[in-house]
Amino acid sequence: MKKTVLNQLHHLAGARMMEFGGWEMPVQYAGVIAEHLAVREAAGLFDVSHMGELEVSGPQAFDFLQYATINDVASLADGQIQYTALCYPDGGVVDDLTLYRFSAERYLLCVNAANSDKDFAWLRQLCADSNFTELELSNRSSEYAQLALQGPRAAEILARLTTADLTDLKYYWFAEAEVAGVATIVSRTGYTGEDGFELYCPTAGGVVLWQALLAAGAPLGLQPAGLGARDTLRLEKAYALYGHEITAGIHPLEARLAWITKLNSSDFVGRQALLEAKKKGLKRKLIGLQLTEPGVPREGYPVLCDGREVGRVTSGTMSPCLKVGIALALVETAFAAGEQALQIGIRKRQVAAERVKPPFVK
Amino acid sequence: MDFPDELKYTEEHEWILIEEDVVTIGITDFAQDQLGDVVFVELPEVGDRLETGKTLGVVESVKAVSDVYAPLSGEVVEINEALPDEPELLNTSAYEDGWMLKLKLSSPKELDSLLDAAEYQKFIAQD
Numbered sequence: 001m002k003k004t005v006l007n008q009l010h011h012l013a014g015a016r017m018m019e020f021g022g023w024e025m026p027v028q029y030a031g032v033i034a035e036h037l038a039v040r041e042a043a044g045l046f047d048v049s050h051m052g053e054l055e056v057s058g059p060q061a062f063d064f065l066q067y068a069t070i071n072d073v074a075s076l077a078d079g080q081i082q083y084t085a086l087c088y089p090d091g092g093v094v095d096d097l098t099l100y101r102f103s104a105e106r107y108l109l110c111v112n113a114a115n116s117d118k119d120f121a122w123l124r125q126l127c128a129d130s131n132f133t134e135l136e137l138s139n140r141s142s143e144y145a146q147l148a149l150q151g152p153r154a155a156e157i158l159a160r161l162t163t164a165d166l167t168d169l170k171y172y173w174f175a176e177a178e179v180a181g182v183a184t185i186v187s188r189t190g191y192t193g194e195d196g197f198e199l200y201c202p203t204a205g206g207v208v209l210w211q212a213l214l215a216a217g218a219p220l221g222l223q224p225a226g227l228g229a230r231d232t233l234r235l236e237k238a239y240a241l242y243g244h245e246i247t248a249g250i251h252p253l254e255a256r257l258a259w260i261t262k263l264n265s266s267d268f269v270g271r272q273a274l275l276e277a278k279k280k281g282l283k284r285k286l287i288g289l290q291l292t293e294p295g296v297p298r299e300g301y302p303v304l305c306d307g308r309e310v311g312r313v314t315s316g317t318m319s320p321c322l323k324v325g326i327a328l329a330l331v332e333t334a335f336a337a338g339e340q341a342l343q344i345g346i347r348k349r350q351v352a353a354e355r356v357k358p359p360f361v362k
Numbered sequence: 363m364d365f366p367d368e369l370k371y372t373e374e375h376e377w378i379l380i381e382e383d384v385v386t387i388g389i390t391d392f393a394q395d396q397l398g399d400v401v402f403v404e405l406p407e408v409g410d411r412l413e414t415g416k417t418l419g420v421v422e423s424v425k426a427v428s429d430v431y432a433p434l435s436g437e438v439v440e441i442n443e444a445l446p447d448e449p450e451l452l453n454t455s456a457y458e459d460g461w462m463l464k465l466k467l468s469s470p471k472e473l474d475s476l477l478d479a480a481e482y483q484k485f486i487a488q489d
Binding site for chain 2: 032295
């Protein structure tokens with residue numbers, strides 16, 4: 001199992017560790033619910049160094065990324081970030097990612113940990129098959145530690161450690177700055193639905209950055225937070241997680257990602273298949289469900305209508321903020337909206353669920 | 363972690379308080395710590411007959427679903443009505459307010475197979 005540079009600190013802090021995407025990662029420190037609420041009410045600090053970083057540079061970098069990703073790279077300015085995805089020719093998703101534009105000829109892709117080698121191989125193959133020659137691809141995942149500082153007090157905490165002007169740094173923009181003396185890419189992004197930052201630094205600087213942030217943030221309520229809270233936080237905001245809402249077998253239009261799928265911009269891998277799927281009409285749609293009876297929906301549970309299975313839960317949990325069961329579910333289009341009552345099959349029970357327009361927590 | 367001497371234990375991480383032929387059953391401090399925040403509890407109904415080793419109920423934490431197995435056979439005579447609304451009692455008061463149910467034993471001989479506090483602590487240390 002791979003270990004992040006902060007592994008020893010997590011063990012010392014008494015974190016419960018688990019395998020995730022080939023990495024030994026902290027799932028919780030004080031407890032999932034306490035960490036979740038800390039992020040919603042104050043701030044949490046996550047080690048997300050398992051995430052992969054791939055760099056694309058060279059004169060053809062723009063053209064290549066416009067071809068490889070489904071969003072419109074032309075809409076990005078230097079210092080701006082875009083949520084996007086890589087698709088296969090049949091429209092299935094290779095991975096979802098954030099794309100950072102440093103310049104017209106240099107980009108960084110932040111990809112899912114478990115997918116980083118697959119993504120890198122996929123990009124190399126695309127590059128070779130499509131004769132992009134003036135281009136350099138490099139997998140820089142081992143060179144970066146990445147921390148996510150998330151919550152309403154994140155900016156106040158970060159401001160104590162950097163001279164960078166954070167008030168000018170808008171959502172989905174980044175700046176290069178020193179934080180606690182460590183050269184850092186400060187990115188105003190996150191996976192919790194709160195204000196916050198994702199901080200990329202050279203791996204060797206990860207420990208200093210982690211400790212400095214915890215020390216500066218503790219008086220403001222900052223807590224270390226694990227992957228357990230990361231999952232419940234993203235689910236309350238209905239953010240997709242690769243391997244659950246999006247996979248090689250679920251395309252972005254089905255997964256509520258039409259907003260990043262720019263079918264009318266230039267050609268990209270998967271575009272034809274997605275145009276056809278749209279023309280034919282989608283067979284399935286991802287919807288939000290909230291239980292109206294006690295229970296915890298989980299991945300794989302059936303969604304039922306009059307006793308018939310009409311879909312499956314892709315992710316579910318007990319919402320720490322709402323204190324009810326919430327789920328994202330991929331259902332037959334005819335049941336995605338409308339009045340027919342739905343249930344989720346939990347063991348031997350059929351538990352009533354109502355459709356909720358995501359996010360679950362506004 | 364706390365393992366009161368007056369209780370008996372099982373390798374499935376349950377505690378048992380014996381009062382003549384009625385026993386009270388819950389999950390141990392070790393079990394609740396391993397599970398993390400408990401968010402849902404499913405219990406049998408009063409009058410249900412339980413058989414040793416069969417599922418007695420379900421405890422769900424944020425991340426996981428865990429079956430709880432009946433440590434003894436008998437008839438359910440009382441369940442903890444507070445748990446459905448306050449499943450976190452399993453975390454905050456595993457041996458007191460977080461009790462799960464009371465069972466009228468059908469074969470008291472089964473009590474002989476239970477562990478005492480020292481044996482249970484030895485078991486979890488090895489596990």
